[in-house]
Amino acid sequence: MVTRRDALLGGALIAASPYVITKAAASEVMNTSDAAPVDLSSMPRRKHKLVAPPFVHEHEQVSTVPPAVVQFEMNIIEKEVQIDDDTYLQAMTFNGSMPGPLMVVHEGDYVELTLYNPPENLMQHNIDFHAATGALGGGSLTLVNPGEKTVLRFKATRPGTFVYHCAPGGPMIPWHVVSGMSGAIMVLPRDGLKDHENKPVSYDRAYYIGENDFYIPKDENGDYMRFEDVGESYSDTLEVMNGLIPTHVTFNGKVGALTGEGALTAKQGENVLFVHSQANRDSRPHLIGGHGDLVWETGKFNNPPERDLETWFIRGGSAGAALYEFLQPGVYAYVNHNLIEAVNLGATAHVLVEGNWNNDLMEQVVAPVEYDVAHEGKTALP
Amino acid sequence: MKRSVSIFGVGILAAATTTAVYLWPAPDALVLPEMTVISAGEYDYRPAGDFRVGTRVVDAPIEHRTARLDFEIMKHHVRQSEYSICVAQGGCEATLTKGSNDYPQVDVSYIDATAYARWLSKKTKQTWRLPTDEEWVRAAGDRFSEVILGDISNDPDPSKRWLLKYRTQALERNAIDPELRPIGSFGANDKGVVDINGNIWEWTESCFQNGKVSKDGAFLVESTSYCGVRAAQGKHRAFIIDFVRDAKGGGCAVGTPPDNLGFRLVRES
Ligand SMILES: [Cu+2]
Numbered sequence: 001m002v003t004r005r006d007a008l009l010g011g012a013l014i015a016a017s018p019y020v021i022t023k024a025a026a027s028e029v030m031n032t033s034d035a036a037p038v039d040l041s042s043m044p045r046r047k048h049k050l051v052a053p054p055f056v057h058e059h060e061q062v063s064t065v066p067p068a069v070v071q072f073e074m075n076i077i078e079k080e081v082q083i084d085d086d087t088y089l090q091a092m093t094f095n096g097s098m099p100g101p102l103m104v105v106h107e108g109d110y111v112e113l114t115l116y117n118p119p120e121n122l123m124q125h126n127i128d129f130h131a132a133t134g135a136l137g138g139g140s141l142t143l144v145n146p147g148e149k150t151v152l153r154f155k156a157t158r159p160g161t162f163v164y165h166c167a168p169g170g171p172m173i174p175w176h177v178v179s180g181m182s183g184a185i186m187v188l189p190r191d192g193l194k195d196h197e198n199k200p201v202s203y204d205r206a207y208y209i210g211e212n213d214f215y216i217p218k219d220e221n222g223d224y225m226r227f228e229d230v231g232e233s234y235s236d237t238l239e240v241m242n243g244l245i246p247t248h249v250t251f252n253g254k255v256g257a258l259t260g261e262g263a264l265t266a267k268q269g270e271n272v273l274f275v276h277s278q279a280n281r282d283s284r285p286h287l288i289g290g291h292g293d294l295v296w297e298t299g300k301f302n303n304p305p306e307r308d309l310e311t312w313f314i315r316g317g318s319a320g321a322a323l324y325e326f327l328q329p330g331v332y333a334y335v336n337h338n339l340i341e342a343v344n345l346g347a348t349a350h351v352l353v354e355g356n357w358n359n360d361l362m363e364q365v366v367a368p369v370e371y372d373v374a375h376e377g378k379t380a381l382p
Numbered sequence: 383m384k385r386s387v388s389i390f391g392v393g394i395l396a397a398a399t400t401t402a403v404y405l406w407p408a409p410d411a412l413v414l415p416e417m418t419v420i421s422a423g424e425y426d427y428r429p430a431g432d433f434r435v436g437t438r439v440v441d442a443p444i445e446h447r448t449a450r451l452d453f454e455i456m457k458h459h460v461r462q463s464e465y466s467i468c469v470a471q472g473g474c475e476a477t478l479t480k481g482s483n484d485y486p487q488v489d490v491s492y493i494d495a496t497a498y499a500r501w502l503s504k505k506t507k508q509t510w511r512l513p514t515d516e517e518w519v520r521a522a523g524d525r526f527s528e529v530i531l532g533d534i535s536n537d538p539d540p541s542k543r544w545l546l547k548y549r550t551q552a553l554e555r556n557a558i559d560p561e562l563r564p565i566g567s568f569g570a571n572d573k574g575v576v577d578i579n580g581n582i583w584e585w586t587e588s589c590f591q592n593g594k595v596s597k598d599g600a601f602l603v604e605s606t607s608y609c610g611v612r613a614a615q616g617k618h619r620a621f622i623i624d625f626v627r628d629a630k631g632g633g634c635a636v637g638t639p640p641d642n643l644g645f646r647l648v649r650e651s
Contacts, residue, residue, distance in 0.1 A: 330540075
């Protein structure tokens with residue numbers, strides 16, 4: 001049983017002595033320096049600056065250039081984050097956001113990530129790319145202590161949307177993930193997305209919806225607890241985690257982050273791609289008032305998309321993609337259709353769509369009005 | 383003038399006869415709340431509910447009204463300490479509270495608020511009740527604000543009005559932190575009523591109405607009341623099911639819900 005003090009002490013040791021950590025995590029740490037070298041010096045290199053979700057960095061949908069080494073940088077940031085009006089989380093994040101940023105490359109590109117763990121952090125971290133092959137998705141090559149950096153390169157061989165997350169070993173794995181350390185990468189086919197008949201399709205805008213499940217302990221008064229630092233939060237959080245019932249389920253790291261002034265926007269007639277990731281737990285996105293025209297439920301573009309879906313399933317530890325043309329203007333709610341999670345725990349986003357209302361698609365024929373109980377409503381029942 | 387009536391509470395009596403322990407201090411005297419007089423006179427009022435010309439949703443017509451009588455309304459929200467006495471004495475249902483004398487009681491439903499009014503009436507042998515929506519508007523004075531659909535004649539597209547309403551309410555909501563503040567934090571309005579339009583929506587007695595408006599939009603033709611839903615007043619009027627204590631999650635998938643639900647009462651003379 002790890003006490004809060006032990007965890008704190010552990011945190012302090014980690015910060016002070018890299019030696020302790022190396023030993024503790026040795027079974028999962030490797031290096032590739034004795035393997036046969038590969039020469040990529042003739043490969044073109046390109047850099048992308050990552051942007052915070054729900055937005056996605058600029059990218060081509062159909063690649064007009066040959067495969068390249070695509071370079072990204074991420075800082076791991078440990079900080080307290082407000083996840084609801086009355087709730088704070090000692091968060092661990094990729095690049096300061098929950099979820100971490102969406103990275104976009106094309107099949108055949110090499111992803112080259114420089115990962116920084118700044119010295120003010122308390123924990124060691126790494127990154128496991130579901131899109132990568134070998135070495136625990138890169139996890140066993142990237143374990144960095146506070147003050148260290150690492151560079152990982154992997155070849156994007158499979159097109160699709162994939163989760164990445166921190167996995168620093170043992171019970172640290174689920175804890176880091178439910179503290180915010182996950183994100184997604186989209187590997188596009190070089191010639192872009194295709195519909196069910198293998199015809200090219202494109203999107204006018206893309207949004208990245210990262211879903212997080214949080215497990216925040218409560219004190220004896222029933223208030224959500226706040227902690228001095230991430231280490232202090234561990235043991236109480238673990239107890240709630242092991243009950244498997246999240247206290248919050250959010251899009252973009254905070255209840256209401258993608259509603260109100262943070263609501264997503266689109267225009268009538270636009271095709272919008274929604275990439276949805278959940279690194280830990282199953283989810284079921286649903287666009288209230290809309291559909292998924294083409295849905296890669298498992299997120300892998302070598303499989304033909306499903307059509308006309310009402311709700312799609314995101315398996316815990318995966319990312320999926322749905323393409324939808326907004327046919328009608330107005331307010332849409334994009335939810336996790338476990339409606340308890342959507343309404344009471346936070347998994348709701350709104351999409352504000354500008355355009356002209358089409359009465360052919362939907363019209364209110366009779367506005368709600370009192371009816372004559374004596375004469376009407378008798379014919380409905382069998 | 384502050385009048386006060388002493389009530390011998392059961393806090394002490396209960397402690398003597400049972401082992402019940404209350405989480406909050408149960409004072410043995412209830413001090414009557416400070417009241418503000420809202421004077422008679424003329425004012426404009428828009429009835430509460432959904433209104434239509436034919437099938438088109440419109441704003442209710444503004445009616446110019448004249449009140450012949452003054453009325454008294456609580457200067458402050460009902461406090462946690464006050465509500466706690468009601469709970470301790472069995473007049474009110476327990477809800478989330480710290481029993482503080484400095485903070486307003488929120489997390490109350492319409493049912494809780496009216497139970498408190500009944501209890502207080504019994505204790506004081508005076509008549510206490512929630513204000514009507516119309517009385518609240520009068521008491522809100524210069525703090526009164528409402529979200530209206532606006533002139534629809536140049537842009538009848540329903541989606542545009544929907545989006546406009548959404549954006550207006552989102553702006554409004556973001557202007558204020560929903561975290562509970564001590565009584566008095568939002569100051570007094572021109573009538574001397576404190577904390578109107580802060581981050582607490584206040585229950586009113588008024589039922590939701592579905593009404594028909596004349597073709598020119600000038601007057602109300604008829605309306606039907608649905609009393610399972612009551613008007614709660616704050617930065618905009620919200621319609622909330624009477625047993626709901628926390629409407630932060632919203633009543634529907636879209637729209638901007640109230641931050642907190644609290645109340646203040648009117649004393650009838
Ligand atoms: Cu980590």
